[in-house]
Amino acid sequence: MIRPVAVIGAGPYGLSTAAHLRGRGLPVRVFGSPMVSWRAHMPAGMVLKSTPSASSIDAPQPGHTLVDFCADTGIRRYESDWDLIPVEDFAAYGQWFAQRLLPDLEDVRVVSVDRTRAGHFELKLDSGEAFEARAVVVATGLDGLARMPRELAAAVPDGPSATGPVSHASQHADLSRFAGREVVVVGAGQSAIESAVLMAEAGASVRIVARRTGAVRFGAAPDQQPRLSPNSPFGRAWSLYAFSYHATHFRHLPAPTRHYLVRGVLGPLGAWWLRDRFTGKVAVTDGRRVVRARVESGRPVLTLSGGTGAQRELAADHVMAATGYRMDVAALDYLGPGLRTQLSTSRGAPVLDAGYRSTVPGLYFTGLPAASSFGPVMRFVCGTEYASPRLAASVAAGG
Ligand SMILES: Cc1cc2nc3c(=O)[nH]c(=O)nc-3n(C[C@H](O)[C@H](O)[C@H](O)COP(=O)(O)OP(=O)(O)OC[C@H]3O[C@@H](n4cnc5c(N)ncnc54)[C@H](O)[C@@H]3O)c2cc1C
Known part of the structure; x- marks a missing residue:
């Protein structure tokens, strides 16, 4: 029996991870409402804070960037740092990405994930179906994590x-x-x-x-950014450059420093x-x-x-x-109690290895839950470029 890899979440991280897993020839099932955070939990008229160069969902093959979407659909090209991307266009881009690379995406909710005796995972869906997966990727983003004082x-x-x-x-x-x-x-x-x-x-x-x-x-507007600092998807600054392109080293910082940086860098x-x-x-x-x-x-x-x-x-x-989101594994109510007790966490976030694997073999986390391991870039769409190929390689290696 071939057990698939289950990807829970159909936002930028879930879609990108699933595309990379499929690119490696692995059987994958993807669950979630495509781009729902952007369609239903952000206000109409909102504009993305990230620039076009930092707003592509990473795919293993060329032809799936935001600019490719603009060219394919004939909408205005978002290219320069001065171009502001309306949330509606970004949500449409994510749905276009899903239709092209993951046409069999399943718009259902995963209601529970538990470990089987044989070390696999049993997932139950709100459609009533239950099935076994060899590995599970949690990419449920901001869902259920809204922070209310x-x-x-x-x-x-x-x-x-x-x-x-x-x-x-x-x-x-x-x-x-x-x-x-x-x-x-x-x-x-x-x-x-x-x-x-x-x-x-x-x-x-x-x-x-x-x-x-x-x-x-x-x-600062694009023409007011410091000229001598290196560019990054978030603007010109050495710290932003380091966080964007050297996420691996972030894992080796002491935990209190990492938590401080995740909260503070690219903050309010x-x-x-x-x-x-x-x-x-x-x-x-x-x-x-x-x-x-x-x-x-x-x-x-x-x-x-x-x-x-x-x-x-x-x-x-x-x-x-408008008090943001807080990562807390305890809020992911679909993870069974058996799994949660085996998960090592640090201030509510799962502890991950270099391949995004948690302390439960076969259970992976990406996006916001990975920020305390790989840095603030994981809170943004452009972090898919770093995360997805590494996570897919780790799953393929059985890591
Ligand atoms: C107001 C606002 C503005 C933002 N602006 C930007 C920006 O300009 N640029 C940027 O890079 N980032 C921005 N972000 C951050 C952005 O939300 C994240 O970068 C991105 O959405 C994270 O993607 P994700 O795939 O991890 O999660 P999400 O996009 O939140 O997707 C979560 C997915 O999980 C699915 N899901 C949840 N629970 C289940 C379940 N039990 N079963 C099945 N599926 C489930 C949902 O259906 C959904 O498909 C913004 C965030 C907010 C709140």
């Missing part, structure tokens, strides 16, 4: 939701619903700033609340092209943290502390937490 979560016992008083940024695909309403966005990263801008442009009155004073900052910073759309249109309360939140007559009320003043209250029609 405790203080905000406490105000909504039924959980955050797009239509309730408090939500997480990942719960919105259409921000025009906030036209004419007062919205507070908690956070100061790209997602917070861009969501705030899109809501303000839709006619909402928006305020950002950030912990650090001066937290809202913007990156608005894209250069958001500055003009933000300034004067979105209000900012910085140097304040949310210490409590409650809902009063359907409206969220935040208690803020910090600065020199006493605590103050801020009410709105809606509060959106």
Whole structure:
């Protein structure tokens, strides 16, 4: 009986990994909703922060870059660092990639993964099917990992939701619903700033609340980047160059340094092209943290502390937490308890070897879960170029 390799996830990492496995002649089954994070969990009108040269999904054969997609479909070519890629076009690129290289992709959810006595894996799908795989690649990206500050979560016992008083940024695909309403966005990263801008442009009155004073900052436009530093997919800087092209060495850094770098490098910073759309249109309360939140007559009320003043209250029609994502294997509820207890983790992230294999033989992780091993580049699409060929080689070698 030939057992396939199961790839769980059909975002950029799952698609790229599956294409590389198939390129090596391995039987592969790929599960997930193609590009769903980009189609359903990012707002319409969003623009990618990454440049065109850092926004291709890696494939083992030529002809599948973002530029190839543009040429094939006749849409505008995204090539220069000045070209901004709309999220809709990027989602369409991923779906085009899937149709060409993985036409048998299965749009179903994996509900459980357990180890069999013989050392294989048993997967159950929400279609009711169960089957055995020789290896499993976890590429479920941001799914289930949205980070909600405790203080905000406490105000909504039924959980955050797009239509309730408090939500997480990942719960919105259409921000025009906030036209004419007062919205507070908690956070100061790209997602917070861009969501705030899109809501303000839709006619909402928006305020950002950030912990650090001066937290809202913007990156440099392509012609303002330091000339003497080497180029990388994220801009010109020695550190970014090292993280982009020497991910192997990242694994050898001490764990606290790695976790610090994953959080800090390429951290909260608005894209250069958001500055003009933000300034004067979105209000900012910085140097304040949310210490409590409650809902009063359907409206969220935040208690803020910090600065020199006493605590103050801020009410709105809606509060959106744009507070990012946190890797935690415990949140991957489809991994059976037997597997989870065998997995070595470091601050919630799986410990991986050079071939992306976890401490459970045959169980691999790529994308965000691999960032604490291979660096911040794994949080971005361009990391597929480093990860996918190595992971596929490791699976093929039975590693
Ligand atoms: C607002 C925002 C903007 C971003 N902008 C950029 C950018 O400009 N450039 C960039 O490089 N990166 C950007 N990122 C990061 C980006 O999300 C990641 O680089 C990329 O999506 C990671 O791809 P992935 O394949 O790991 O996961 P995802 O794209 O999140 O895909 C996850 C896949 O897993 C599947 N899945 C989940 N659970 C199951 C299950 N149980 N069974 C089956 N399938 C399952 C889903 O259906 C989906 O197909 C952004 C992120 C956010 C939140």
